[in-house]
Amino acid sequence: MNIYSLLICGGIADVNHYDEFWNDTACMWELLQRKVEKNGLGVKDENIIVFYGNGVDFSDSEGNMTKYCYKRPLNRNIVKGSLREPVSGKLTEKLSGKLAGRLSQRLPERLPLLRRPLTDYAATSDNIERVLNSLSSTNDIDLLFIWTFGHGFRDENNSYLLLADGSKLYDYRLAELLENINCTTRIICMQQCFSGGFIDNLKKDGNRNTKNRNIILTSCSDFASAYPTNDNVEEDRENGVLYSHGEFNYHLYNALSSKKFNTEALIPGDHRKACEMMFEVYKYISDNDNIDEESTQYYDSENGYWNEGPELIDYLRSRWTFSWNGGNNEECGPIIEFSYPLTEMYRAAKNKQVYLSIEGKMVHNFNLNNSEYRVIIKNPDKFSLDGYFTADFDNKKITYTGKVYSRSSRPYCIGYEPEPTDKSYCESDKESHEWKIVVFNWF
Template identity: 30%
Template sequence: MKGKTLLTLSLASALTLWAGISLSQPPLNAQLRPELRPLSLSKLFQAGKLGELRLSQPDRFSTLTDLDGKLFAAAPRTVAALGDQGQVLRRFSVGIDRLSISGHAKNQLLLGDGARKVLSSLDTESGKLTELLRLDAVNDPGASQEPESALLKTGELTAVASNGKEVFVAMEAGFSSAIFKIDLATKRIISRGWAPGAEMSAMAFFQDGLYVLTGNGSQIARYTNQVEKTLDKIELPTDGVKGLALRAGELHVLTDNVSRISKFQVDRAVTDASKVRLNVDIVRKVDIRIPKIDWGRFLVKRYAVLICGDLAENFAGECFWNDTVWMYKALLNNGYQPENIFVLYGDGMDYASANPKYRHPSTVTDFPASPTWVNKVFDGLKNGDAANSLPKLDGNDTLFIWTFDHGGGGMNATLNLRGGSITDTDFANKLNAIPYASRAIFMQQCRSGGFIDNLANSKTFIVTACAATENAHPADTENETVGGKFYNHGEFNFHITSALDHLTITGGAINADSNGNGQVSARELAEWNRTHESQSETPVMNDGGPGNSFQFKK
């Protein structure tokens, strides 16, 4: 338990998703083969895979929506009205290659042009296309808020939705992907939130809730009308789903290489606006009680601080927890003592992963990953803090720092945390005040390169997932599926931790020891990542001196 006891109060919810056998509304228990898919202690999903409706003319459809009780599908440059048997009733030529669609108003579809970042309406009676909004013309009355409105210009528009008055746009930008709610009349951002995943392929607004298809088309997350995350998620019994059409108690999606429409019967509690359950981090309370530890009895003076501000529940694939506990276990495997590793994760409590690779027999998390606790831990390592079991470091100690969450800014960068963010200046002022012989810093968050100038010195090795002007990304291929559930990682994190652990998460052997001395240095970890990562980001390294001497030995 790392000498700590966590007392928690959490809100539980249970959702059920059942598939309908065809479009003819069969009995709910017909041929049911349910698969239990527990995602955490706070929620339970159940899904069963039954039947589909084959489209008579698939036309390369890539998305789907519902308008006035009718289904509409879209392919590059084309929108089609579909009949009850999957036949194409009418086609509309819209001239948009990277096209997203959603219901908007009576006889009006909302169209998103991903290439030009323009929203338009399509009249489904006349076929008239009318431009509504250019994202580069949107005003931001809260320009200092996160996610930054700059993502409207730098991100990729992948999905749209509408409540009839305001519109929602999904902007993909790696781990900094976000959703913005925009008032069409004033062209102003009303609210915003971090995305539930890095790939949002469709959205739908239904009964005062926003539904987002993510997780490689395997998960639907629900937000409130104000883009607040809720506990509610629907796990689909397959991945690769495209499009999202919601009706009362019903869900339609494109499956089987978009040649079929699958219809699911959904528990009405999932789409009942009166039963919105806000995200667990809003209601969770943590009481941390930590007894004093006699630090003098430990001879090894190697310390590590792991900081991850977001929650597994908030990102499809649960990468925030996956990478935190994997790094923790890798450090233990390399001789770090659990008492010398300080983990600041989410709201201060472990996540109950269904994957044994992301569980540990004892408690991993020590503190919440909030700005207050980051400052408190850094101050404790500088001055000593017996109440929180934080030792006072001296000039003989080594310090390993790892960070993960969303990030923003540029050369003036920020790290997002629970309840707020911390600037590169404030982070560095606290961290630089801690005594140490040498330190190695690894940062996964977007815009992490902006931290380097604040932290670099002759006793520091630092490497970041990306440059100050770039976004960091989830791994593209370095993921796994266990028990039918998808688990992912940060691209940077995957290669760094694999090299440190001498194994990939799937068990493949790794040898990053390029000089053959039997140990892996901080610099060798960075070089392994640089030569193996394949995402569109540029790792940035600054070695003030200890890159080769800061070594790990398994």
């Protein structure tokens, strides 16, 4: 079974104390190259390519965080990034000083086997595209394992992974780059926020030489955030130092290292077996991930699309009411609320769904095809309305235009901005003022 793996972490542990970016990258590399009999995946190190941050292994300036500072052997059969100075920390192979000295005399050209850092390339668009394009000419890949981490975001209708150079690895672009790589099975695991948005693009897979080869596992849905570990049981401490991990990554690592996915049980070309084992990995993560805001997503070409657990949705709300003294609830008009789910925040402005509730009851959903709502509210001795709420998707606002029946010359309304079309107060028109009021804005 010939396995290739790409680890892509666009975040940098040194920035804003996100040490999990490095810790999880190092953990995944260590798990991949560890022998199967020691609960690893047994991937040849020369087949593991690590993209991390700015291309330099993390090294704590105070010298305390040494647990995940690995070195790795250098393989000359694959073109990788330029060699850098070694970092302090554990070696993948421990050799005595005497033996290391003898090796340096006998095999001077192979001495770099003991010195190469973990990182092959900086996590930039150019590096990722260059390596993925080069892999498209490799014909001996049975299983391709992709793992991503860093800061994820939504840009209108697409998810992306923010890379170290500020570029964005979009869901559709990653799908394009991967579809040209020939392999029987490809497993893609993603920790970053909004990672579920990659699934719809990746599962299409336009490679004509292969079909039904996808297994995709993400920490959250397309409109949700991902989080670090959150309880004492999941704490990782050594010598008084706390090492952070992503919640999803923590459980992914444990599932893979417990042989729920056993590479020795795979036969080249047996994609169904890979799906069976990765589905068990998914169930393990879903059962153990205790962060409500996350909702682990899973897709494989045998089982289809799975999502366990409800996704909690919060709303951005704006309450709007009329009053002639600004504070007495007894004299207020109807309570009108505009809101949209936080999941809509990153959706394109013209695809926004905005909800209208009156006195606690939802009465309308504004969208591009249904942008107006006729409102008639007659309430003696309080404010009454007779007009229209209209959503302007170009200018991202909702406006009330119409009459306001009141016993006041000018209603009090949060968000009211005088418009040139406002009618001025006059005694003869005291009970029938017409207004144009911006009642809700979104971004």
